[in-house]
Amino acid sequence: MNISYAQIHKNIHFWYQKYGRLDLPWRNTKDAYEIYLSEVMLQQTQVKTVLERYYFPFLKKFPTLKALGSAPLDDVLKMWEGLGYYSRAKNLHKTASMVSTLPEEIEALKKLPGIGENTAHAVAAFAFKKPVPVMEANVKRILCRLHKLKTPTDKKLWEVAYTLVDTNNPFDYNQAMMDIGATVCRVKDPSCDLCPLHSICQGKEEPALYPTKKKRLVPTREEHIMLSVYNEKLSLTQRSGKFLHGLWGFESIEVPLCAAEYIGEVRHAYTHFKLKCKVYVYHEVNKAEKDYFSIEEIVKLAVSKVDDKIVKLYLDTIQRY
DNA sequence: GAAGCGTGGTG
DNA sequence: TCACCAAGCTT
Known part of the structure; x- marks a missing residue:
């Protein structure tokens, strides 16, 4: 049975309207700075932590990119205290001091400190409605299972991501993919029966096999x-x-x-x-x-x-x- | 490509 | 108590 991408995109969007976390504050603003801040805070960090303890106090203290850029770094670090990966705060502050407004293009975004491949794509898609995919932990896991990939390179994953992205509605598509990864295509015990990508998923019989993670010794x-x-x-x-x-x-x-x-x-x-x-x-x-x-x-x-x-x-x- | 970089939640 | 993991980036 052949399923068109158009049908999958429809499934994903339907799922998102029904089960997506539509009320997250960074999904309900057009301010590129507020979106960018959420992306940096959410790097390797759970939504709950950012939402309940850091996002609003930080924005209250530094309401604009300009306010952030002209503040002392020590003040920024104080607002970041306990969030971890403190170079994020340093790079955020540096970026804010470098530009008055965020650039819209991925290549320009990636030149700014603290903005890598994924954050550049996320800001482009969410703040500027560019027809590009994001590719963080949740999406990565979905794509690995979709194509039975155990240890793919990022290059391969980006190729797959660009093939699947809904260019007609990149905002909702990307937010939906992250929500699906977080709540359906979970690391443990995924709910494949409820997944809007079920019909095209090659890994749904043995989702635990994809992807495989390497163990590291912790001294x-x-x-x-x-x-x-x-x-x-x-x-x-x-x-x-x-x-x-x-x-x-x-x-x-x-x-x-x-x-x-x-x-x-x-x-x-x-x-x-x-x-x-x-x-x-x-x-x-x-x-x-x-x-x-x-x-x-x-x-x-x-x-x-x-x-x-x-x-x-x-x-x-x-x-x- | 791999290691370094924080903290809190989960089982 | 412990291993694993979460909206990754830099070197």
């Missing part, structure tokens, strides 16, 4: 964290490398001082390693050449999750006395 790293305390204030430094860039945190040392008091252990799991921190407190007799902050001041800094855990451990410790 464990141990660190000694030294809390330098002076006059009831703690020393923090601003990180400069690529890891947790721009965030404030505590000093890691090779060998703890003998005079330091061990107060406990903090664990944190990152994507590519696990961290075990033994935390020590050292009370400086004289003020060291460091920046010291009271708890009230620390709250105003952008701090990563692990350093937040360390603060809590410290507060629990001093509360016992």
Whole structure:
């Protein structure tokens, strides 16, 4: 039985009108900046997190691309605190300072920091109604199952995506594909019977085979964290490398001082390693050449999750006395 | 192409 | 407790 693309597009659109997440705020604005911001926040991040905790406060603080570009980076990082992948905030800020309005063409969008292949396609399709597909995790999984692809290259996936895209209504089509991937063509236990692509899916008999993911070993790293305390204030430094860039945190040392008091252990799991921190407190007799902050001041800094855990451990410790 | 880069939810 | 994963980009 031959099914036309026109019929599949009709199926997808019907499904979207009935089951799609039509009320997401970035689907109900024509402001390219608001759409672009959602795309960056949603990179490797679940809709729920962005929707409930970050999208609206960020837009309230930085309502326009111009407002964002002229704000201090530290203010942007503070609004990004806890969202992770902090280079996104840095690149977002840099892009906002580079352009007054977002370009409409994919090639021009990709030249901006933090905008890769998928985000460029997404902004083009959603903000500027270009007839192009998006190709993020959800769509990728659908296409792999559709064509029984186990480990395709991105090049191959883009080819397939461009073949399938509904050029007459790229906005609804792309939003629909992401929703179908998120709610029907799930990683585990997909609902193939309810899928609008059922009739053309080659992988529906064994969806778990497509795609196959490679396993990565996650090493464990141990660190000694030294809390330098002076006059009831703690020393923090601003990180400069690529890891947790721009965030404030505590000093890691090779060998703890003998005079330091061990107060406990903090664990944190990152994507590519696990961290075990033994935390020590050292009370400086004289003020060291460091920046010291009271708890009230620390709250105003952008701090990563692990350093937040360390603060809590410290507060629990001093509360016992 | 592969590794580095965060955090929270899920089973 | 742990592995896996989510609207990916950069180097």
